[in-house]
Amino acid sequence: MTLRSITVRRASNLTATLLMGAATILVLLPLVIIFYHIIKMGISSINLGFFTNIPQPPGEAGGGMANGIAGSAIMIGMASLAGLPVGIFGAVYLTEYGTGRLSSAIRFCADILSGIPSIITGMVAYSLLVVPLKGFSALAGSFALSLIMVPIVLRTTEEQLKMVPATLREASLALGVPLWRTSIKVTLRSALTGIITGVLLAIARVAGETAPLLFTALGNQFWSRKLTEPMAALPLQIFNFAISPYEDWHRLAWAGALVLVVLMFGLSLAARWLGRTKHF
Amino acid sequence: MNTTTTKKYGDRIFRAITLLFALSILIILLVMTVEMVSESLPSLRKFGWGFITGSDWDAVHGSFAALPYLYGSVVSSILAILLATPLSVGTALFITELAPHKVGAVTASLVELLAAIPSVIYGLWGILVMTPWLQSTVEPFMIEHFGFLPFFRGAPYGVSMLAAVCILMIMIVPIITSITKEVLMAVPSSQKEAAIALGATRWEMIRIAVLPYGRSGILGAVILGLGRAIGETMAVTMVIGNTPQISLSLLSPAYTMPSVIANEFAETTTKLHASALMEIGLILLVVTLIINFMARMLLWSVTRKWKGGVA
Numbered sequence: 011m012t013l014r015s016i017t018v019r020r021a022s023n024l025t026a027t028l029l030m031g032a033a034t035i036l037v038l039l040p041l042v043i044i045f046y047h048i049i050k051m052g053i054s055s056i057n058l059g060f061f062t063n064i065p066q067p068p069g070e071a072g073g074g075m076a077n078g079i080a081g082s083a084i085m086i087g088m089a090s091l092a093g094l095p096v097g098i099f100g101a102v103y104l105t106e107y108g109t110g111r112l113s114s115a116i117r118f119c120a121d122i123l124s125g126i127p128s129i130i131t132g133m134v135a136y137s138l139l140v141v142p143l144k145g146f147s148a149l150a151g152s153f154a155l156s157l158i159m160v161p162i163v164l165r166t167t168e169e170q171l172k173m174v175p176a177t178l179r180e181a182s183l184a185l186g187v188p189l190w191r192t193s194i195k196v197t198l199r200s201a202l203t204g205i206i207t208g209v210l211l212a213i214a215r216v217a218g219e220t221a222p223l224l225f226t227a228l229g230n231q232f233w234s235r236k237l238t239e240p241m242a243a244l245p246l247q248i249f250n251f252a253i254s255p256y257e258d259w260h261r262l263a264w265a266g267a268l269v270l271v272v273l274m275f276g277l278s279l280a281a282r283w284l285g286r287t288k289h290f
Numbered sequence: 291m292n293t294t295t296t297k298k299y300g301d302r303i304f305r306a307i308t309l310l311f312a313l314s315i316l317i318i319l320l321v322m323t324v325e326m327v328s329e330s331l332p333s334l335r336k337f338g339w340g341f342i343t344g345s346d347w348d349a350v351h352g353s354f355a356a357l358p359y360l361y362g363s364v365v366s367s368i369l370a371i372l373l374a375t376p377l378s379v380g381t382a383l384f385i386t387e388l389a390p391h392k393v394g395a396v397t398a399s400l401v402e403l404l405a406a407i408p409s410v411i412y413g414l415w416g417i418l419v420m421t422p423w424l425q426s427t428v429e430p431f432m433i434e435h436f437g438f439l440p441f442f443r444g445a446p447y448g449v450s451m452l453a454a455v456c457i458l459m460i461m462i463v464p465i466i467t468s469i470t471k472e473v474l475m476a477v478p479s480s481q482k483e484a485a486i487a488l489g490a491t492r493w494e495m496i497r498i499a500v501l502p503y504g505r506s507g508i509l510g511a512v513i514l515g516l517g518r519a520i521g522e523t524m525a526v527t528m529v530i531g532n533t534p535q536i537s538l539s540l541l542s543p544a545y546t547m548p549s550v551i552a553n554e555f556a557e558t559t560t561k562l563h564a565s566a567l568m569e570i571g572l573i574l575l576v577v578t579l580i581i582n583f584m585a586r587m588l589l590w591s592v593t594r595k596w597k598g599g600v601a
Contacts, residue, residue, distance in 0.1 A: 019491050026493035030388055033380025034397060037467065040460045041404050044415045051418075096311045103308035113312070118586060120315045125514065125582035126322070126575065127521025129548050133555065133571045134322050137329050146556075157318055164315065190304030218408020221523040221548070225556040245410045245524075252414040253528060260418060267411045274406055 045271075052268030055261045060269075064232060065247065068256035075266050077233050078247040085152045085227060085243060086217055093156035094209060097163025102193055104164075105171040117168070120161040131157050132222035140226060148234060148241035151227025155216045162215060166208030170201040207281040214277040218270060220245040244270055326572045333565035341569060347534050347550075349559060354566035358534035360573070362544040366451060366526065367519035369540075370458035375512050377459075378466035385467075386474040387496055398471060405464035413528035416457045421448035421529055424456070429541055440538045449531035452540040457525045466515040473507030473592060474500060510588030517581035521574060523548035547574050 059074050066073030104113050135154035140146055174197050182192040198205070220243075223229070228240040229250060244266055251263035333341065337354060344355025381401065385394040425448030436442040477500050485495040501508075531543020532553060547570050558564040 019494065023491040023493040026496070027388060030380045030384040033377045034384040037377055037381045037404075037463050038397070038400055041400060043419075044407070044411070047415055047419050048411070096314050099308045100311035100314060103305070103312035106308070107305060108312075116312050116315050118590070119319050121586050122579065122582045123315060123319055125517050125521075125585075126578055127523060127548055129521070129523045129551055130322065130326070130571050130575050130578075133329075133551065133568065134325050136555070137325055137568075138321075160318065161315060164312075189301050191300070193304065214406060218410065220408070220410040221552060224552055228556060245408060248414055249410050249524060249528070252410075252417055263414055264418075267414050270408060271411060274408070275403070278403075278406055 048264065048267050048271055051261070051264035052266075055265035056268060060262075060265055064242075065251075065262060066258070068254070068258050071258070073258070073262060075242075075244060075247050075262060075269070077230065077242040078244040078266065079269065081148065081227070081230070081234065081242040082217060082244040084237075085148055085155060085223075085241065086213060088148075088152035088237075089155035089159055089216060090209075090213065092152070093159035093212075094163055096156075097160045097212075098167050098198075098205060100160070100164045101167035101171055102198065104168050105197070106189065106193055117165070120164050123161040124158075124165070127221070128154075128158055128219055129221035129224070132224055132226055135222065135226045143238065145238065146226065146228035146240040148227055148237045148239065151223045151241060151243065154222035154226045155219060158216055158219060158222065159212050162212040163208060166211065167201075167205050170204030170208060171197060173204065174200045203284045207285040210277045210281040210284070214274045214281075217274060217277070218245055220249050323575065326568060326575050330565055330569035330572045332562055333569040336562065337566075337569075341566070342573070345534070345536065349554075349563050352560060352562050354562070356547070356550075356566070356570050356573070358536050359545050359547045359550050359570060361536045362451070362454075362530065362534075363520055363546040363548070363574075366454045366458055366530070366544070366546060367516055369455045370462060370519050371512060371516050373455070373459045374463045374466055374515060378463050378511070378515070379470055379508060381463070381467045382470035382474055383496060383500070385471050387492065387500065398468070401464045401467050401471075404460075405468060409461070409522060409524040410528075412457055412461055413525035416453060416525055416529040417449075420456065421450075421453050424448050424450070424453055428452075432541070441540050443539045444537075444541045446541060447531060447543055449529055449543055450541050451530065451537075451544045453529040453531075454526045454544065454546070455540070457529050458519045458522060461522060461525060462515040462519050465518055466511045469511035469514060469589070470504070470508050473504045473511060473589075476507070476592070477503045504592075506588050507592035510585045510592065513581055513585035513588065517578050517585065520581070521548060521578050523552050527552045547571075 059072055060076075061074060061079065062076050063072060063074035064077045065075065100116075104116060107113070108116070131154050135150050135157065139150035139153055143150070178196055178200060179192055182196045183189065187195070223243050223246050227243055227246065229246040230240045230242040234241040248263045248266040248270065251259035251266070254260070333354065341355050342360060343357060345357040346353050346355050347358070348354070381397070385398050385401075389397060425446045429446030429448070429450070429452070432442040433444075433446065481499040481503060482495055485499040490498060526546055527549040530546060530549060532545050532549055533543035534545045534550070535542065537544070551567050551571055555564070555567050558567065
């Protein structure tokens with residue numbers, strides 16, 4: 011390497027520093043702009059009616075997204091009921107018994123699975139549930155969401171379980187407590203806050219999912235009475251209203267976006283706050 | 291008190307149940323693949339290779355070929371990656387090497403926030419704020435000053451390949467940044483200190499000690515971002531204009547694989563139409579499987595190497 015003068019070296023150091031700073035500003039700029047627009051456009055349409063009414067036809071003032079919010083809550087709830095136990099106890103297997111090749115394969119596949127586009131999950135849920143049940147339904151939507159949750163929850167739970175000190179488990183086992191009770195009463199319980207953090211993040215992730223609901227839950231302009239009917243969901247409504255040509259619906263879409271963003275950040279703040287208080 | 295037998299059975303049952311749940315990952319992956327292949331069979335049989343070489347998509351006459359969608363997906367993702375990579379690596383370096391600890395931490399959490407915004411909200415912002423701006427300001431400027439290039443020819447529509455590239459770039463930057471950050475943080479500090487001790491400036495330290503160490507990890511992060519970009523559905527569907535054409539111009543509307551599925555799958559009229567969309571989904575699945583496989587191999591090898599490595 012030829013020696014370069016210190017001035018040149020300092021100059022290139024400065025250039026690189028400035029470029030890194032500029033890149034950071036460019037990366038964070040969209041965040042500021044997007045938030046500015048969501049808040050500015052969304053806040054004016056947020057009122058009590060937004061949370062209690064269903065969407066009005068374009069041209070009529072007012073209207074809300076109550077059915078979408080409720081639909082999202084119901085489908086996320088059902089997806090969690092199905093997906094969380096599978097993810098959490100799957101992770102227990104990996105930490106308690108997972109040393110072999112099979113466990114590595116499962117970990118690897120979980121990582122790969124969470125990278126598969128969610129619209130494909132929607133297509134699979136369509137052919138597994140919508141076609142046999144002969145109709146779009148909230149059930150199929152929940153199923154698609156639960157498929158997305160499982161690998162996320164499995165990986166985050168496993169990370170948390172791995173942090174539980176071996177001594178805690180060994181103490182319990184040495185007292186003659188069977189492994190399964192040790193797992194539930196000691197390992198899972200010690201890692202509980204961390205697991206809840208992961209669960210909240212997984213819920214935040216699926217709360218915004220739109221693509222897998224397009225041809226499973228389909229969306230609904232009105233209230234759904236049964237789980238076997240098409241059901242509205244907040245992200246679906248945002249999508250449909252955003253691509254519509256009507257000003258009134260655009261306003262609803264912005265308000266919906268604001269609600270969704272606030273909800274997601276609430277969840278991730280809660281997750282962060284929980285994650286900070288460590289048990290050991 | 292538990293007797294030995296119930297203890298044994300309890301453990302056996304527990305192990306069987308947790309094993310089943312853990313295996314569900316493999317089952318989901320398998321069922322997905324089998325389902326996508328079997329649903330695509332009619333289209334696979336009928337069109338063969340012509341499906342990816344032709345560009346005729348006609349639901350009325352039952353003739354389907356997907357080249358424009360493939361083209362749209364590949365071009366939009368690659369351009370987005372090319373733009374996103376330097377920005378992401380720069381930001382990751384800023385967070386790990388440059389900024390004071392607190393500033394770095396705040397920047398990192400802002401990047402995480404960006405990554406957590408749902409795709410549909412990017413799409414909403416894209417269609418109602420970004421594309422009107424592109425149409426009124428950016429695209430006329432490009433046509434006027436760079437119109438001699440084939441990439442900037444045509445009328446300013448707003449919804450266009452350019453809009454898709456922009457929104458994709460904004461969306462994948464946080465993903466690449468946060469993984470690159472993890473990779474860079476794993477670089478042993480002894481390496482960096484050695485470079486500094488030898489009199490390197492900060493940039494030289496980054497070039498000599500940090501980047502070579504992180505190379506395969508950063509590549510993994512970029513490939514992972516590519517996978518995300520190719521599979522991105524909602525935001526792209528909302529801004530790309532949904533016109534199946536192959537045009538060199540970034541200003542003309544285009545179409546991607548996930549977008550055509552999103553737009554048409556719920557309203558298919560014939561079995562063949564559904565099957566053709568399933569085949570597009572299958573292509574998407576295979577491509578993202580390969581991409582994610584490569585990315586994870588790179589990232590795993592990096593973290594493994596460092597766990598037992600120096601420092």
